[in-house]
Amino acid sequence: MPAFDPVPAQVSFPELEQRIQRLWDAEDPFEAALRQRAQAPAFTFYEGPPTANGRPGVHHVLARAFKDGFLRYQQMLGRRVERRAGWDTHGLPVELEVERRLGLHSKAEIERHGVAAFNRLCRQSVAEFIGEWEQLTRRIGFWLDMQSPYRTYDPPYIESVWWSLKQIWDRGWLYQGYRVSPYCPRCQTSLSTHELNQGYREDTPDTAVTVRFRLVDEPQTSILAWTTTPWTLPGNVGLAVGPEIEYVRVRQGAERLILARERLSLLQGPYEVEGPVPASELVGRRYQPLYPQAAPEGDAFRVVAATFVSTTEGTGVVHTAGAYGEDDLLLCQQEGLPVRHTVGLDGCFLPMAGAFAGLFVKDADPRIVEDLEGRGLLYRADPIRHTYPFCWRCETPLLYYALTSWFIRTTAVKERLLVHNQSVQWVPAHLRDGRMGNWLESLQDWNLSRDRYWGTPLPIWICPDCDAQRCVGSFAELGLPADADPHKPFIDEVQLACACGGAMRRVPQVIDAWYDSGAMPYAQWHYPFENADRFAGAHPADFICEAIDQTRGWFFTLLAESVLLFDQPAYRHVVSPSHVVDGAGQKMSKSRGNIIEPLALLDAHGADALRWWFYTTVTVGQEYRVSPERIAEVVKRFLLILWNVQSFLVTYANLCGWDPGAAEAVPAPAERSVLDRWLLARVAQTTAEVRRRMDLYDATVACRQLAQLVDDASTWYVRRSRARFRGEEATAACATLHQALRTMARLLAPFVPFVSDALWRQLSVPLAGQPSSVHLTDYPEVRSDDLDPELLEAMARLRRLVEEAHAQRERARLPLRQPLAAVTVAGAPFSAELAAVLAEELNVREVRYAPVPADGRETVSLDLALTPELRDEGWVRTLGRRGQELRRAAGLRPGQPIDFYVEAADPLGAAVLGQAERLTTLLFADRVQRVTQGARPAVEHSAEGTIDGTAYWLGLVRRGPASSLPAEDGP
Template identity: 40%
Template sequence: LRDPSIFVKFPLKDKPGESLLIWTTTPWTLPANVAVMVHPDETYVRVRVGGEVLILMEARLEAVASELGWENYEVIERFPGSELEGLSYEHPLREMVPALKNLERGHVVILSSKYVSTEEGTGCVHAAPGHGQEDYEEVHLNRGLPILSPVDDSGRFTEEAGPYAGIPVRDANPKIIEDLEEFGALAGAGYIVHRYPVCWRCKTPLIIRATEQWFVHLSDLKDRLIEEMEKVRWSPGWARDRFRNWLEELRDWVISRQRFWGTPLPIWQCESCGHTVVVGSADELGELAGRRPAELHRPWVDEITFSCPKCGGTMRRVPDIVDVWYDSGVSFFASLGYPKNPEEFERLFPVDFITEGHDQTRGWFFSLLRLGVLLFGRAPYRSVLMHGFMLDEKGQEMHKSLGNFEPPDKIVAEVGRDAFRLFVMTRTQWSDIKFVWKDLRNMVRTLNTIWNIHTFASTYMADMELDEGYVRAHLSDLPAVDRWILSRAASVRDTVSRAMDSLSPHEAASAVLEFYVEDLSHLYLHAVRAALRGGGEEGRAKANVLFTVLRYMLPILGLFAPFIAEEIYQKSLKQDGEPVSVNMLPFPTERSDWKDLELESEMETVRAIIKAGLQARANAKLKRRAPLRELVVVTTDGEVQRAARDFADVLQMELNVKGVRVAAEPPEGEWTSVEFEGGRVYLPAKLTEEDML
């Protein structure tokens, strides 16, 4: 923002010809000046410039002299800032501005090591406690000097500002500078481009102004709030630390706002004696006033008056409304109709779970906690999942005005709801997410894989009489690969349950996708495809296992991809008498009887063998479609031996070999071999006549 940058002389009362030199970028705050702050421990100088003596900080002298174009100046004295304490000065606008003229205590030098900088200005800081938090703290709270703020609610000067009355404060800057010049108080004027607070919405520069407000005395409650916050489960854990740090800095709560729309502040005040009544309910107001307002909002509620119990004067509502964070903070009971209808609230309080973005530490997480503790003596929620923001591909915030904003309806039209949802759900929830179209398209491919599994399955299952009883009856004699896929389904179900309980839905979503793609599509279906196609007894057995696994997993898939899961349910997996929607199915029960962690670990070894085998083929330039005589797994590790034997059929299929042999010693002859963790795989180095047969 471009603002005036002016240097002003404040003449000292008892030292004719000597002035404090101050600097400001807000000339409009000069009619509200109450004090000048100097740093007690910095060195200050008296400088003779022309015919007068100016006082400023030594560290600022060179910069100020060059900015004001002083050619001949002379330092006549150096001394610590603390010596200036208590000196009185004559405000140059005093005679014109009633607020300044009527100021009884003020226009003195005070010390502040906190708010006087050696980096800018003159080291003599103009302080207007009515127009700045820091000045308010140092001048009013710490020194007890009065507050001047001759500015009204519309941002214009009041009568107290004399000739500036009625002018919007920033528009008065030129006139104030002119007047200072006329009184010989201006030492220099220019412009500065600097950071200045503006309205987030319309960019209008803000006016900081001290006003009377209603507060809730919260600082004494800090320890209680922290205690309650500690009992909440936070995901991620560091959200708790962030919240604690924020609570440590807690100040009292300004609960009043000067707006028309909103929840009216229920405070009535006596016009005559100032007696205050806080009204607790519409009934209470009805009793006090003898009638109830037609509406509890403005303007109706403002018509309700009653007589003061102290002096008989008229009690009127203060015109303020309540901070909107009050409204957001009571959502935990207001949304349930409490206190009018207490049943639901009493059943559900405190709520199990809330989730919001990481900007809400100071926002909703806090506003709920604050009112939970104030009104019910405890945190109103048991657990919080704090999520990240969606950023653009380069990691920048998305804004319509920057043109990098992707509207959700466009995303849904391009890739569908399930892909969009999974894209978000598989990312670490509390990290910001970069929106990358390629990642969304990959998610579409993953969903296609899941869809194809079911299309394939229903092709073979269509004419079969299938039921889950088959698995129950034959569990222990099922082939290893069938027992493995059942075990994986049971394990993934447990992983999902655990991850959801620990508020890490991304771990759950990733486990589900990995199951469908890596376990079911790439491994299991590959291994059993031929048997399924072959039909007969074996085909029906595989179909029964597949049917059981798909039905077991479908309600879990429904948590993360509800639309595709619904379609699959309606088209192929729903049985007579089952609920109308997949999302009405219960979460699957634990299947510890299916679980065989040893078998799952064996399959990990098999995966390593397959990977090594494919590498060996590539090294020897043997295409996978050329069938080879034999795979030899050389190992002395008992578990690897077991894995290769249990899953010989899977290895045969995946590496396209006619036999699998486990040996302790490398085979004789020409072989290509690759190492894996636990052993080495050997494949014939070239095709022999025998291989061709």
């Protein structure tokens, strides 16, 4: 009875993975692993919540592969690793999907449809692809608790978010302000940068105007300013000059003009430069408003200094309208210039714009140009073409438009953010001071509010009578039950009594969905209303892992909220892989048609292959050029080799009846042959290196080391040990390879969870009391008794010399089958054992040594002279090979007893007679008989050929049934 179940030579990894998955379904080792570590110290992980209203892609597999690898590793180290799934459920992407489905195109249409119904659909839409996410998560072997995920729309989650905002409010860090954003006047919403990028159109025709701003105290003198958006001119409140820029006053006809010296080329017709005007002299000067009737209250129409002013375009003077430009707004706030809208939310001029009132701004542009020209204020107007943003949904030209927004004063804790960021171990390391560090250095206040519907409502109530503001931090303050739906529109019905006697109403906004996700460390536990211990024990996280695009996303919001609320970092280690692109390095997109579906890859090559490819192909931080061919290569180069080593062991262990569970005497490792000791030393060395690398969160080098170990086990240990598995050393060899493979299965378990478990289970069959799954074992410790650096070095040296010797044979055209008398090593002698390995690998009788060459370089040289005896043996080995081919052609299995007949003239015939025993062994035959010419017996299979010019004939006859070999599964 064989100890091991036979291993089919052909393996389909996708099928194997499904088989293992079914075992997991039945045994639930995920749950068992958690139970097993229930009392162990926690290793805390935060799962970044994806939005489930989109399909998962290959890039999601990437991050999840790294998450799972590190989590399994930590668990095997003995930590308790909880992994709770989460879903990001709010936000504009969800709303857009629902709008699309309902055929709605604006906020007005949503409100006509009804916000309650709209939000109901949003809630449903979030779950749209949840099944696909769960399927993929499961398929890639990512163990994640998806039974009780946190969801950002759950009332307790929202209540925790409210609590956090109240904390921020109490510290004075939550305030209302203006912000300029790209704004679609038709949809009546601001757009995110992401959306903005989808709508840029090049070569958009527009009009650039250069306008005279007459100085109050010098009406004959004008400052020239230039703009491509004439519609912002009625909103002008100031002119900005650059403190470093040199301005000049020029005379042209009766008038004087002021502009930057570098921009004189803008002038039309002859002019005379009267002299320089320092920027400092311009600052503070007042000019006449272009549209006095639209003048706002306050100290407007002044020249101010601003560093952002350039001289690459225009006049070196920037027309400033605070409500219609980001820089403009900041400048106005800084300089005390009034900010007021001249354009309404619908993109049409307000009544104070006089003749333009009611006109859409883009339609008003030509009218404004006409009007300015009529009043002598236009210096010149030029058609231009530039890149301009349009709404990607409705194609309306976007406006930069200041809206009332609520902000978190993140700048107040900037120093703390920088300090805590320093404490984080980033992989790749440059992210800390690079992308993340730079982002924090140029930190601005967080624009928290969104004028939308499906999101966590901003918990601020304002009294219309006395303007009192109140931030609400719990449901109880509103008298709401714990299970109340706190979403719009219901929450907007809730009024609070103001001290002045008025009824406070909630502000209409919801908050940035990114705030929701950054709140997960505390909100997933409904902290501080519940689970205070649970939160305290799981913050900061030991480890998070998301793709690089989360730097300014989730990585930032986690950190920002943690610092704002707790003055702590949110995580200690971040692994952040780069992007996934197609095989040609192109970004995957629907329009390019180069999207690679993860499930297709998984079906074709399996999850282990894809995971392993992600770990080993490039270092984290470089892009992943994924293609089916590259994943297929992993199967060939790694998984199949691993599988074949396993298959080899099982075949021979069964063949020689070795049983690891039997109390058979196995020599202690130190007593085994040098190849065994070498393999065990390689395993120990690799174990140490893998642990060291994984402790540094470097899965790439760890896995590359493992790949090298697998390759060494196959292409050196097994290759050189094959004969030993059939001889006296079979027990030691089987025990060694068995032990090595079991260790390798555990070393590989975090990375290729399916095949490693398959290996483990197979190898454990004959053993009692073993964990049923490799994922319930401990990560291998370094067996210090096995370490043997000297042996590793000596073997490495030996293998270098082997390569050189093989090259010499190649040049001499002597097949390896042909034995040679000696090899001479110019270098330090090997131990007798290693010398035997060398001799066997090179097929030489003897290893000799010579002094090292003067340059100190070790060399090797084969004695290429053939004696008759060596030549005879070479012939016999060739004949043996031909016999093997005949066996194979006859379809005989290993172990099938046979008789061989050989007919050959001398000198080949003599050689056969002289080495009949060797030939018998080579052919695994019971008997080899030489027959004389013309006396060929009747045989089942035969072959003819020549060796070195001598013709031969081989015949083969079976004897009795096959011995007790395992049957193989088909060809």
